[in-house]
Amino acid sequence: MLTSKQRAYLRSMANGIDAIFQVGKNGVTPELRDTVHSALEARELIKVSVLDNNMLSAAEAAEMLASRTGADIVQVIGNKFVLFRQSKMKPVIELPKAKK
Template structure:
C-alpha cells in the first residue's frame, strides 16, 4: 500500500510521461495484462490511456489490472488516463522503488 507522499512522488514522475499502452475497442484481455506486466517489470511506473472507442471505464481497467497482476497499484486516474506502479522483481530495474522506499 502506498502512502500519500509516495503517490505524490509517483504522480510527479508520471506528469512528463507519455502513455505507453492504449486500451481501445477490444478492451481488456489476457494479452493486455501480459503486455502491462512486461512493461511494468522494466519500468515500474507506466501510463495507460483509454481511447474514446474503449467500452470500459478507467476504474474498471484499474480494478482488472490490480486483480490480474499481484502488487500493482493505481497511483492516479485523471480522465481516461491511468498511472500504475509495481515494484520490479529484478533488482536491476528498481529505480523508482528505491526512491519511494526513502520517502
C-alpha cells in the same frame, strides 16, 4: 499499498511520461495484461490510455489491470491512468519511506 506521500511522489514522476498502452474496444485482454506485466517489470511506472470506444471507464480498466498484474493505481485522470509496481529483479524507483 502506497502512502499518500509515495503516491504524490509517483504522480510527479508520471507527469512527464507518455501513455505507452491503449485499452481499446476489446477491453483488458490477456495479451494486454501480459505486456503491461512485462512493462511494469522493466519500467515500474507506466501510463495507460483508455480509448473512447471502450465500454470500460478509465477507473474500471485501471482496477482490472492493477489486480491482474499486482500493481498499485497511482492516479486516474480523464481517460488515462498510472500504474506502479516495484521490480523484482532490479528496482529503479526508490519511494519515500513510510512513517511508522
